[in-house]
Amino acid sequence: AQKITQTQPGMFVQEKEAVTLDCTYDTSDPSYGLFWYKQPSSGEMIFLIYQGSYDQQNATEGRYSLNFQKARKSANLVISASQLGDSAMYFCAMREGSDYKLSFGAGTTVTVRA
């Protein structure tokens, strides 16, 4: 079974607007971590934000925030005030329990329009 599902293959957003990228996950382990990475066309994976399963508050890092809904098993990424440099592929990933490896979704391509 797919552990991470990203249902939006591609999205367009106008510069300066906000965009929400969907991510749902599947795990039976009560302890897990959720991550978002950005991959520009250059190929390097850039860590954006982390949410732990026991964290009470939604994570925020600058213009990135994570909308964590534990009961729905969703961890959507919100990018506020989009910039042209935000155009990239975005991946949601999960780490389960004491396991250190990450399971990635298929990604969402974001294109920011001027």
Place this chain on the structure above:
Amino acid sequence: DTGVSQDPRHKITKRGQNVTFRCDPISEHNRLYWYRQTLGQGPEFLTYFQNEAQLEKSRLLSDRFSAERPKGSFSTLEIQRTEQGDSAMYLCASSSKTSGGGYEQYFGPGTRLTVT
């Protein structure tokens, strides 16, 4: 501030040849990971080291693949008798207990392998 580095960045090889990739993690990170990413997909886990010990290998890592981290610093990934299906981006990442509350993994630029 030196991040994760990988060498080479690109490799073109003929089917049947052996290739070796190198990864240098962030210096204070004790965990090192290898992933493979094919076009349009997310990275898939291959193997993971804690210091010099290889603690987990994916089923994706056939017996043609071998990885080492001899002194707990840099790591090498070797593919023997390459096949066209091995064409992919090979990503290395590192982390430590202090890299972040979630043991965030920091990735290198990747090695793009093309098998002709």
